[in-house]
Amino acid sequence: MTGFSVSTATEEDYAALREAVDSDRILVLKDQQDITPEEFVELGRHFGDIVPYYEDTYHHPDHPEIFVSSNLSDDGKPLGVPRTGRFWHSDYMFAQEPLSVTIFAQKILPPGRRGTYFIDMVDVFRNLPEELKEEARAATASHSVRRFFKIRPEDVFRPLGEVIREVEAVSPPSVHNTVVTHPVTGEEILYVSEGFTDHLIGAERDGLLHDLLEASGQLDTTFTDPHIVLHTYEPGEIVIWDNRALVHCALHSADPTAPVMSHRITTVDGHPFDAAQSREELHNV
Ligand code: 7UC
Ligand code: FE
Numbered sequence: 001m002t003g004f005s006v007s008t009a010t011e012e013d014y015a016a017l018r019e020a021v022d023s024d025r026i027l028v029l030k031d032q033q034d035i036t037p038e039e040f041v042e043l044g045r046h047f048g049d050i051v052p053y054y055e056d057t058y059h060h061p062d063h064p065e066i067f068v069s070s071n072l073s074d075d076g077k078p079l080g081v082p083r084t085g086r087f088w089h090s091d092y093m094f095a096q097e098p099l100s101v102t103i104f105a106q107k108i109l110p111p112g113r114r115g116t117y118f119i120d121m122v123d124v125f126r127n128l129p130e131e132l133k134e135e136a137r138a139a140t141a142s143h144s145v146r147r148f149f150k151i152r153p154e155d156v157f158r159p160l161g162e163v164i165r166e167v168e169a170v171s172p173p174s175v176h177n178t179v180v181t182h183p184v185t186g187e188e189i190l191y192v193s194e195g196f197t198d199h200l201i202g203a204e205r206d207g208l209l210h211d212l213l214e215a216s217g218q219l220d221t222t223f224t225d226p227h228i229v230l231h232t233y234e235p236g237e238i239v240i241w242d243n244r245a246l247v248h249c250a251l252h253s254a255d256p257t258a259p260v261m262s263h264r265i266t267t268v269d270g271h272p273f274d275a276a277q278s279r280e281e282l283h284n285v
Contacts, residue, residue: 001017001020001027001028001029001030002030002031003031004017004029004030004032006035006039006040006042006043007039009046014046017046017047017240018046018047021047021101021240021241021242022184022185022242023185025120025122025241025242025245025246026118026231026239026240026241026242026246027239027240027241028231028237028238028239028240029237029238029239029240030234030236030237031236032105032236032237032238033235033236035105035238037060037062037063037066037263038063040063040066040103040105040238040263040265041063041065041066041265043103043238043265044065044103044265044266044267047100047101047103047240047267047269048100048101048267048268048269048270049267049268049270050065050265050266050267051092051099051266051267051268052064052065052067053067053266054095054170054171055152057078057080057081057150057152057153058080058081058084059080060080060263061074061077061079065265066263066264066265067080067263067264067265067266068080068081068261068262068263068264069081069082069083069084069085069250069260069261069262069264070082070108070260070261070262071083071256071257071259071260072108072259072260072261078153079261080261081150082256082260083250083252083256084150084250085116085248085249085250086249086250086252087147087148087193087194087195087249088117088119088193088194088195088218088247088248088249089148089193089194089195089196089247089248089249090191090193090196090243090244090246090247090248091243091266092243092266093143093174093176093191093193093196093197094143094144094145094171094173094174094196095171095174096174097268097273098174098176098243098244098273099243099266099267099268100242100243100244100267100268100269100271100273101240101241101242101243101266101267101269102240102241102243102248102264102265102266103238103239103240103264103265103266103267104116104238104239104240104241104262104263104264105237105238105239105262105263105264106233106235106236106237106262107261107262107263108259108260108261109233109234109235109260110252110253110255110258110259110260111253111255111258112253112254112255112258113232113251113253113254114232114233114251114252114253114260115230115231115232115233115250115251116230116231116233116239116248116249116250116251117223117228117229117230117231117248117249117250117251118228118229118230118231118241118246118247118248119216119217119218119227119228119229119246119247119248120227120229120245120246121189121190121191121192121216121245121246121247122182122185122187122188122189122190122245123227124190124215124216124217124227125179125188125189125190126188127215128190128212128215132208132211132212132215133179135203135204135205135208136178136179136190136208136212137178137179137188138202138203138204139178139200139201139202139203139204139208140175140176140177140178140200140201140202141175141176141177141178141191141192141197141199141200141201141209142173142174142175142197142198142199142200142201143173143174143175143176143193143196143197143198144171144173144174144196144198145167145171145196146164146167146168146198147195147196148195148196149167149171151163173198175201176191176273176274176277177191177274177276177277178190178191178192178200178212179191179276180244180273180274180276180277181274181275181276182244182245182275183271183272183273183274183275184271186275187245189244189245190212190216191244191274192209192212192213192216193213193218193247194213194218194219195249197209197213216247218247218249230251232251243266244273
Protein backbone atom coordinates (compact mmCIF):
# COMPACT_ATOMS: atom_id res chain seq x y z
CA MET A 1 0.00 0.00 0.00
CA THR A 2 1.33 3.43 -0.92
CA GLY A 3 0.38 6.81 0.50
CA PHE A 4 -0.07 5.80 4.16
CA SER A 5 1.35 8.24 6.69
CA VAL A 6 0.96 8.18 10.47
CA SER A 7 1.01 11.99 10.43
CA THR A 8 -2.23 12.18 8.40
CA ALA A 9 -3.92 8.82 9.09
CA THR A 10 -7.55 8.81 10.28
CA GLU A 11 -9.30 6.18 12.40
CA GLU A 12 -10.92 4.93 9.16
CA ASP A 13 -7.48 4.50 7.59
CA TYR A 14 -6.36 2.41 10.57
CA ALA A 15 -9.54 0.31 10.42
CA ALA A 16 -8.78 -0.37 6.74
CA LEU A 17 -5.23 -1.47 7.65
CA ARG A 18 -6.57 -3.86 10.31
CA GLU A 19 -9.10 -5.31 7.86
CA ALA A 20 -6.37 -5.80 5.25
CA VAL A 21 -4.23 -7.71 7.77
CA ASP A 22 -7.20 -9.91 8.76
CA SER A 23 -8.12 -10.74 5.17
CA ASP A 24 -4.70 -10.88 3.47
CA ARG A 25 -2.60 -11.82 6.58
CA ILE A 26 0.22 -9.57 5.38
CA LEU A 27 0.30 -5.92 4.43
CA VAL A 28 3.24 -3.91 3.06
CA LEU A 29 3.34 -0.14 3.66
CA LYS A 30 5.67 1.58 1.22
CA ASP A 31 7.76 4.76 1.61
CA GLN A 32 7.93 4.76 5.41
CA GLN A 33 11.63 5.71 5.65
CA ASP A 34 10.88 8.96 7.49
CA ILE A 35 8.65 7.47 10.21
CA THR A 36 9.87 8.46 13.68
CA PRO A 37 10.01 5.95 16.56
CA GLU A 38 7.10 7.88 18.17
CA GLU A 39 5.03 7.48 14.99
CA PHE A 40 5.98 3.81 14.75
CA VAL A 41 4.69 3.29 18.30
CA GLU A 42 1.53 5.24 17.34
CA LEU A 43 1.00 2.87 14.39
CA GLY A 44 1.43 -0.08 16.75
CA ARG A 45 -1.20 1.23 19.18
CA HIS A 46 -3.79 1.02 16.42
CA PHE A 47 -3.29 -2.75 16.31
CA GLY A 48 -3.96 -3.37 20.01
CA ASP A 49 -1.95 -3.26 23.21
CA ILE A 50 1.76 -3.14 22.51
CA VAL A 51 3.74 -5.91 24.21
CA PRO A 52 7.40 -4.95 24.81
CA TYR A 53 9.75 -7.92 24.39
CA TYR A 54 10.25 -9.70 27.70
CA GLU A 55 14.07 -9.51 27.45
CA ASP A 56 15.30 -5.92 27.61
CA THR A 57 18.51 -6.65 25.67
CA TYR A 58 16.24 -6.29 22.61
CA HIS A 59 14.78 -2.91 23.58
CA HIS A 60 15.26 0.31 21.66
CA PRO A 61 17.25 2.58 24.04
CA ASP A 62 14.51 5.25 24.18
CA HIS A 63 11.39 3.23 23.29
CA PRO A 64 11.16 -0.14 25.07
CA GLU A 65 8.05 -0.93 22.99
CA ILE A 66 10.39 -1.33 20.00
CA PHE A 67 12.33 -4.58 19.54
CA VAL A 68 15.63 -3.97 17.76
CA SER A 69 17.41 -6.53 15.63
CA SER A 70 20.82 -5.14 14.73
CA ASN A 71 24.56 -5.77 14.72
CA LEU A 72 25.34 -2.11 15.51
CA SER A 73 26.41 -0.52 18.79
CA ASP A 74 26.03 2.91 20.28
CA ASP A 75 29.01 4.00 22.40
CA GLY A 76 30.05 0.39 22.86
CA LYS A 77 26.56 -0.71 23.94
CA PRO A 78 24.95 -3.19 21.53
CA LEU A 79 21.77 -1.91 19.89
CA GLY A 80 19.36 -4.82 20.18
CA VAL A 81 20.38 -8.36 19.23
CA PRO A 82 21.93 -9.46 15.92
CA ARG A 83 20.51 -12.05 13.48
CA THR A 84 17.26 -12.76 15.30
CA GLY A 85 14.53 -15.12 14.20
CA ARG A 86 16.52 -17.39 11.89
CA PHE A 87 14.19 -20.34 12.45
CA TRP A 88 10.53 -21.08 11.73
CA HIS A 89 8.32 -19.60 14.44
CA SER A 90 5.46 -17.35 15.32
CA ASP A 91 6.36 -14.54 17.74
CA TYR A 92 5.82 -15.39 21.44
CA MET A 93 4.53 -18.89 20.73
CA PHE A 94 6.26 -19.88 23.96
CA ALA A 95 4.20 -17.36 25.98
CA GLN A 96 0.90 -18.00 27.74
CA GLU A 97 -0.57 -15.29 25.57
CA PRO A 98 1.08 -15.17 22.16
CA LEU A 99 1.01 -12.07 19.96
CA SER A 100 -1.69 -11.19 17.44
CA VAL A 101 0.12 -8.81 15.12
CA THR A 102 3.76 -8.13 14.21
CA ILE A 103 4.81 -4.84 12.65
CA PHE A 104 8.26 -4.89 11.15
CA ALA A 105 10.27 -1.96 9.79
CA GLN A 106 13.56 -2.39 8.01
CA LYS A 107 15.65 0.63 9.08
CA ILE A 108 19.10 -0.16 7.66
CA LEU A 109 19.13 -2.65 4.80
CA PRO A 110 22.32 -4.64 4.21
CA PRO A 111 23.51 -5.22 0.65
CA GLY A 112 22.16 -8.39 -0.96
CA ARG A 113 18.98 -10.15 0.03
CA ARG A 114 17.35 -9.39 3.40
CA GLY A 115 13.89 -10.80 3.81
CA THR A 116 11.43 -12.93 5.72
CA TYR A 117 10.06 -16.29 4.66
CA PHE A 118 6.39 -16.88 5.49
CA ILE A 119 4.09 -19.90 5.56
CA ASP A 120 0.32 -19.49 5.79
CA MET A 121 -0.67 -22.12 8.38
CA VAL A 122 -4.39 -21.72 7.57
CA ASP A 123 -3.64 -22.88 4.02
CA VAL A 124 -1.45 -25.66 5.35
CA PHE A 125 -4.21 -26.91 7.66
CA ARG A 126 -6.88 -26.67 4.95
CA ASN A 127 -4.78 -28.85 2.61
CA LEU A 128 -3.96 -31.57 5.16
CA PRO A 129 -5.47 -35.02 4.66
CA GLU A 130 -8.63 -35.37 6.81
CA GLU A 131 -6.92 -37.98 9.01
CA LEU A 132 -4.03 -35.66 9.90
CA LYS A 133 -6.50 -32.84 10.61
CA GLU A 134 -8.31 -35.02 13.12
CA GLU A 135 -5.07 -36.12 14.77
CA ALA A 136 -3.92 -32.49 15.05
CA ARG A 137 -7.27 -31.30 16.47
CA ALA A 138 -7.03 -33.93 19.20
CA ALA A 139 -3.64 -32.78 20.50
CA THR A 140 -2.23 -29.78 22.31
CA ALA A 141 1.32 -28.54 21.80
CA SER A 142 4.08 -27.44 24.17
CA HIS A 143 6.25 -24.55 22.97
CA SER A 144 9.56 -23.33 24.38
CA VAL A 145 12.05 -20.54 23.65
CA ARG A 146 14.93 -22.60 25.02
CA ARG A 147 16.56 -23.64 21.72
CA PHE A 148 16.70 -20.04 20.52
CA PHE A 149 17.25 -18.06 23.70
CA LYS A 150 20.23 -15.79 22.97
CA ILE A 151 22.99 -15.62 25.59
CA ARG A 152 23.07 -12.02 26.85
CA PRO A 153 26.28 -9.98 27.24
CA GLU A 154 25.88 -10.14 31.05
CA ASP A 155 25.68 -13.97 30.95
CA VAL A 156 29.37 -14.30 30.10
CA PHE A 157 31.13 -16.41 32.81
CA ARG A 158 27.82 -17.53 34.32
CA PRO A 159 27.38 -21.30 34.66
CA LEU A 160 25.28 -22.56 31.74
CA GLY A 161 23.09 -24.63 34.08
CA GLU A 162 22.18 -21.51 36.01
CA VAL A 163 21.28 -19.63 32.81
CA ILE A 164 19.14 -22.57 31.65
CA ARG A 165 17.33 -22.71 35.02
CA GLU A 166 16.64 -19.00 34.74
CA VAL A 167 15.29 -19.36 31.18
CA GLU A 168 12.97 -22.13 32.36
CA ALA A 169 11.77 -20.04 35.33
CA VAL A 170 11.29 -16.76 33.43
CA SER A 171 9.82 -18.24 30.24
CA PRO A 172 8.38 -21.68 31.06
CA PRO A 173 6.92 -23.63 28.14
CA SER A 174 3.41 -22.70 26.99
CA VAL A 175 0.63 -25.07 25.96
CA HIS A 176 -1.76 -24.18 23.14
CA ASN A 177 -4.15 -26.07 20.93
CA THR A 178 -2.34 -27.65 17.99
CA VAL A 179 -5.17 -26.24 15.89
CA VAL A 180 -5.96 -22.67 16.92
CA THR A 181 -9.21 -21.00 15.84
CA HIS A 182 -8.75 -17.45 14.56
CA PRO A 183 -11.01 -15.19 16.65
CA VAL A 184 -11.77 -12.80 13.78
CA THR A 185 -11.98 -15.05 10.71
CA GLY A 186 -12.97 -18.30 12.45
CA GLU A 187 -10.36 -20.16 10.39
CA GLU A 188 -8.45 -23.13 11.75
CA ILE A 189 -4.69 -22.59 11.99
CA LEU A 190 -2.11 -25.36 12.35
CA TYR A 191 -0.19 -23.74 15.22
CA VAL A 192 3.17 -25.52 15.32
CA SER A 193 6.67 -24.38 14.43
CA GLU A 194 10.00 -26.05 13.94
CA GLY A 195 11.76 -23.52 16.20
CA PHE A 196 9.49 -23.32 19.22
CA THR A 197 7.20 -26.38 19.30
CA ASP A 198 8.87 -28.89 21.60
CA HIS A 199 6.36 -31.73 21.63
CA LEU A 200 2.68 -32.58 21.29
CA ILE A 201 0.55 -33.63 24.24
CA GLY A 202 -2.18 -36.24 23.79
CA ALA A 203 -1.09 -37.18 20.26
CA GLU A 204 -2.19 -40.61 19.10
CA ARG A 205 1.29 -41.53 17.91
CA ASP A 206 4.94 -40.49 17.91
CA GLY A 207 5.90 -38.69 14.74
CA LEU A 208 2.72 -36.60 14.42
CA LEU A 209 4.59 -33.33 15.07
CA HIS A 210 7.20 -34.30 12.48
CA ASP A 211 4.49 -35.13 9.92
CA LEU A 212 2.70 -31.82 10.54
CA LEU A 213 5.92 -29.80 10.24
CA GLU A 214 6.86 -31.76 7.12
CA ALA A 215 3.45 -31.11 5.52
CA SER A 216 3.77 -27.38 6.30
CA GLY A 217 7.10 -26.99 4.48
CA GLN A 218 9.00 -25.96 7.63
CA LEU A 219 11.46 -28.86 7.34
CA ASP A 220 12.49 -27.90 3.80
CA THR A 221 16.00 -26.52 4.24
CA THR A 222 16.12 -25.47 0.57
CA PHE A 223 13.11 -23.14 1.12
CA THR A 224 11.57 -24.31 -2.15
CA ASP A 225 8.45 -25.90 -0.66
CA PRO A 226 5.39 -24.42 -2.43
CA HIS A 227 3.97 -23.19 0.91
CA ILE A 228 6.97 -20.89 1.45
CA VAL A 229 6.73 -17.27 0.30
CA LEU A 230 9.75 -14.94 0.56
CA HIS A 231 9.31 -11.23 1.07
CA THR A 232 12.56 -9.35 0.38
CA TYR A 233 12.65 -5.86 1.84
CA GLU A 234 12.95 -2.69 -0.14
CA PRO A 235 14.10 0.53 1.56
CA GLY A 236 11.37 2.20 3.60
CA GLU A 237 9.00 -0.74 3.87
CA ILE A 238 6.93 -1.63 6.91
CA VAL A 239 5.41 -5.09 6.86
CA ILE A 240 2.46 -5.94 9.13
CA TRP A 241 1.36 -9.54 9.54
CA ASP A 242 -1.12 -11.78 11.28
CA ASN A 243 1.06 -13.59 13.80
CA ARG A 244 -1.63 -16.21 14.50
CA ALA A 245 -1.99 -17.41 10.92
CA LEU A 246 1.59 -17.12 9.65
CA VAL A 247 4.85 -18.63 10.73
CA HIS A 248 7.99 -16.84 9.61
CA CYS A 249 11.76 -17.29 9.36
CA ALA A 250 14.27 -14.51 8.88
CA LEU A 251 16.56 -14.40 5.87
CA HIS A 252 19.57 -12.39 7.01
CA SER A 253 22.35 -11.00 4.87
CA ALA A 254 24.98 -13.48 3.75
CA ASP A 255 27.52 -11.07 5.28
CA PRO A 256 27.02 -10.94 9.09
CA THR A 257 29.26 -7.86 9.35
CA ALA A 258 27.21 -5.67 6.97
CA PRO A 259 25.44 -2.99 9.07
CA VAL A 260 21.76 -3.84 9.50
CA MET A 261 18.89 -2.72 11.69
CA SER A 262 15.19 -3.48 11.95
CA HIS A 263 12.53 -2.29 14.37
CA ARG A 264 9.56 -4.38 15.43
CA ILE A 265 6.40 -3.79 17.42
CA THR A 266 4.08 -6.57 18.52
CA THR A 267 0.57 -6.38 19.94
CA VAL A 268 -2.29 -8.32 21.44
CA ASP A 269 -5.49 -7.24 19.72
CA GLY A 270 -8.04 -7.72 22.52
CA HIS A 271 -9.50 -10.93 21.10
CA PRO A 272 -8.61 -14.22 22.78
CA PHE A 273 -5.54 -15.64 21.04
CA ASP A 274 -7.51 -18.81 20.25
CA ALA A 275 -11.29 -18.49 19.93
CA ALA A 276 -11.63 -22.16 20.87
CA GLN A 277 -9.87 -21.70 24.20
CA SER A 278 -10.58 -18.85 26.56
CA ARG A 279 -7.79 -16.85 28.14
CA GLU A 280 -8.68 -18.18 31.61
CA GLU A 281 -8.35 -21.74 30.36
CA LEU A 282 -4.98 -20.96 28.79
CA HIS A 283 -3.66 -19.69 32.09
CA ASN A 284 -4.79 -22.79 33.92
CA VAL A 285 -3.19 -25.48 31.76
O1 7UC B 1 16.44 -13.48 19.13
C1 7UC B 1 15.45 -14.00 18.61
O2 7UC B 1 15.55 -14.73 17.63
C2 7UC B 1 14.11 -13.68 19.21
C3 7UC B 1 13.27 -14.92 19.39
C4 7UC B 1 13.88 -15.90 20.38
N1 7UC B 1 11.93 -14.60 19.87
C5 7UC B 1 11.07 -13.85 19.01
C6 7UC B 1 9.63 -13.84 19.53
O3 7UC B 1 9.01 -12.80 19.64
O4 7UC B 1 9.10 -14.90 19.75
FE1 FE C 1 9.85 -13.36 14.69
